[in-house]
Amino acid sequence: MEGKIKYRIGKSSSFQLLTIILACSCVMPLVAILVYIIRAGITKINWSFLTNVEKPVGELGGGVIHALVGSMLVIFFASIIAIPIGILCGIFLSENKKSKLAYWCRLSVDILQGVPSIVIGIVAYIWMVKPLGLGYSAFSGSAALAIMMLPIIIRSTEETLKMLPDSLREAAYALGMPFHRVVLKVIVPCGVSGILSGVMLSVARIAGETAPLLFTAFGYQYLNTNMTKPMETLPHLIFKYAITPYKDWQDLAWGASCILLIFVLLLNILTKFITRKWKVQL
Amino acid sequence: MATSVNNELLTRPDTTSGRVISSSKLPDEVKGTTRVRRSHRQIRTENVFRRTLTIVGLVMVVLVLGIMITLVVQSMPSIRSLGAAYLWGKTWDPVKDVYGALPFLIGTILTSFLALAISIPFSFSVAIFLGEYYPKGWFSDLLKNTVELIAAVPSVIYGFWGLAVLVPIVRSFESSIGANSIGYGIFSSSLILAVMIIPYAASLGRSMIQMVPANLKEGAYALGATRWEVIRSVILPYTKSGLFAGVLLSLGRALGETMAVTMVIGNTSIMPTSIFSTGNTMASVIANELPEADKTIYNSALIELGLVLFLVTVAINMIGKRVISRFTNE
Numbered sequence: 001m002e003g004k005i006k007y008r009i010g011k012s013s014s015f016q017l018l019t020i021i022l023a024c025s026c027v028m029p030l031v032a033i034l035v036y037i038i039r040a041g042i043t044k045i046n047w048s049f050l051t052n053v054e055k056p057v058g059e060l061g062g063g064v065i066h067a068l069v070g071s072m073l074v075i076f077f078a079s080i081i082a083i084p085i086g087i088l089c090g091i092f093l094s095e096n097k098k099s100k101l102a103y104w105c106r107l108s109v110d111i112l113q114g115v116p117s118i119v120i121g122i123v124a125y126i127w128m129v130k131p132l133g134l135g136y137s138a139f140s141g142s143a144a145l146a147i148m149m150l151p152i153i154i155r156s157t158e159e160t161l162k163m164l165p166d167s168l169r170e171a172a173y174a175l176g177m178p179f180h181r182v183v184l185k186v187i188v189p190c191g192v193s194g195i196l197s198g199v200m201l202s203v204a205r206i207a208g209e210t211a212p213l214l215f216t217a218f219g220y221q222y223l224n225t226n227m228t229k230p231m232e233t234l235p236h237l238i239f240k241y242a243i244t245p246y247k248d249w250q251d252l253a254w255g256a257s258c259i260l261l262i263f264v265l266l267l268n269i270l271t272k273f274i275t276r277k278w279k280v281q282l
Numbered sequence: 283m284a285t286s287v288n289n290e291l292l293t294r295p296d297t298t299s300g301r302v303i304s305s306s307k308l309p310d311e312v313k314g315t316t317r318v319r320r321s322h323r324q325i326r327t328e329n330v331f332r333r334t335l336t337i338v339g340l341v342m343v344v345l346v347l348g349i350m351i352t353l354v355v356q357s358m359p360s361i362r363s364l365g366a367a368y369l370w371g372k373t374w375d376p377v378k379d380v381y382g383a384l385p386f387l388i389g390t391i392l393t394s395f396l397a398l399a400i401s402i403p404f405s406f407s408v409a410i411f412l413g414e415y416y417p418k419g420w421f422s423d424l425l426k427n428t429v430e431l432i433a434a435v436p437s438v439i440y441g442f443w444g445l446a447v448l449v450p451i452v453r454s455f456e457s458s459i460g461a462n463s464i465g466y467g468i469f470s471s472s473l474i475l476a477v478m479i480i481p482y483a484a485s486l487g488r489s490m491i492q493m494v495p496a497n498l499k500e501g502a503y504a505l506g507a508t509r510w511e512v513i514r515s516v517i518l519p520y521t522k523s524g525l526f527a528g529v530l531l532s533l534g535r536a537l538g539e540t541m542a543v544t545m546v547i548g549n550t551s552i553m554p555t556s557i558f559s560t561g562n563t564m565a566s567v568i569a570n571e572l573p574e575a576d577k578t579i580y581n582s583a584l585i586e587l588g589l590v591l592f593l594v595t596v597a598i599n600m601i602g603k604r605v606i607s608r609f610t611n612e
Binding site for chain 2: 008009011012013015016018019020022023024025026027029030032033036037040085088089091092093095096101102104105108109110111112113114115116117118119120122123125126127147150154178179180183204205207208209210211214215218235238239242243253254257260261264265268269272
């Protein structure tokens with residue numbers, strides 16, 4: 001009897017130990033990747049890396065300015081498309097909880113959230129690249145990324161606005177405010193932190209997205225600010241150079257990975273702090 | 283509905299309260315005053331705003347329907363000329379116009395399920411650790427946030443790291459067990475995928491485990507159960523469906539993951555013979571070949587792969603979401 005109890009207690013604590021070891025070892029790959037990328041990348045970042053465009057193999061002083069500018073432009077235009085539509089759709093869903101259209105809309109957002117990024121890329125390619133005379137363009141890349149941003153913004157907006165107490169809305173109506181002012185001047189300002197963190201999360205998510213850009217923004221080796229032409233972006237540059245055998249180009253990719261990783265992680269951590277400060281649940 | 287709080291308007295003796303809807307119902311002397319004009323404008327803005335919201339909601343539905351229809355229409359040439367044989371053809375040779383997607387289906391299934399098998403012990407451990415053993419404390423917060431950050435790292439960076447670090451390790455492992463030592467291949471991709479999908483099952487599992495009613499656990503403890511026995515015979519059976527949903531969501535992610543897999547799987551379009559051989563997944567073959575697919579049928583065959591990927595991931599995600607909502611409503 002005594003032995004059996006000891007055995008059960010021993011089993012229980014050994015299982016607990018196993019859980020702790022397995023859980024903590026999950027952190028290891030992330031730490032390994034962080035340390036490796038930063039150590040390999042930080043030494044490659046210097047002034048000429050940040051101000052030059054890429055050079056042929058063997059020539060010194062190549063840089064990634066074209067990819068930095070390209071990434072910023074593509075993300076900027078994606079945000080311009082996705083943020084207003086996403087927030088408005090989130091408001092629509094939180095204001096019409098029971099209507100039929102809201103049900104279908106919510107279902108669509110759910111579907112969109114699960115669609116692999118490469119499929120979004122194919123669709124953007126079919127819509128905006130394949131028709132004759134269009135060809136690869138940075139704008140089609142922005143459109144693909146905007147489609148990926150939408151579900152994140154819509155979800156966070158809807159969830160945040162749903163949690164606001166009804167009394168807020170009722171008080172505003174009791175003052176005689178019309179619907180649009182209740183929403184824009186009372187509801188949205190109250191939920192701005194949740195909406196903001198959703199927007200930041202979505203930007204962090206698309207900043208590193210490569211698959212949809214493979215056949216939309218495509219890549220270009222010079223600095224280009226024309227949205228109707230192919231454009232290089234950071235993740236695509238990393239992909240292009242990572243699979244080449246040349247050390248010069250791989251070095252460029254390490255530097256670019258370091259910049260991208262730090263940017264994405266900072267954005268994520270900043271979002272975490274915002275959600276904690278304003279006690280938003282996402 | 284007058285909203286601007288205007289003193290002059292408020293003090294004016296007026297019987298028709300703020301609720302003005304149609305000007306025809308108003309007494310003549312009120313018509314044409316600033317107040318009526320203002321309320322008209324306001325009602326119009328209100329209607330425009332409501333209509334905009336509805337249109338945006340409609341746009342989302344149309345967008346998703348459009349995606350679906352586009353994929354179907356564009357893969358029609360391939361569906362019509364290749365038929366169902368497309369799905370079990372074993373050779374993929376665009377030069378000779380032979381398109382069989384079976385190697386990619388097998389590649390996708392092998393990588394995703396292998397990744398799932400590797401990641402499940404880890405993600406469930408995290409879920410049990412954070413949900414049951416140590417729900418509070420700075421270390422648990424740190425662990426929770428770190429695990430969530432795993433999902434934030436861009437997949438191209440996982441791929442690059444895999445190329446530089448993981449592939450050589452796998453290569454020496456393969457040569458030590460006597461397999462063909464390439465390093466690239468299905469096994470390497472599964473390892474990378476396993477890391478990438480840990481957070482999905484872990485965070486969902488944690489919230490499910492935290493929802494187990496305390497009185498169930500207390501009852502088991504009162505009967506003399508040890509901690510492990512409570513976890514095995516109360517918590518795990520109670521959260522079964524929630525954990526299953528987490529696994530499904532992870533699977534959905536693994537199936538559609540492109541860049542990391544493309545970079546380490548080796549990209550060969552032949553049937554994989556073992557888990558150490560090179561191969562291709564549906565997503566990686568699209569990423570590699572779509573930009574150069576100029577023939578209509580080739581292009582359409584690749585888009586059909588995208589359609590299959592879309593349908594499978596949507597189905598898996600929908601089942602997962604259904605299970606979660608049923609679990610949380612119970």
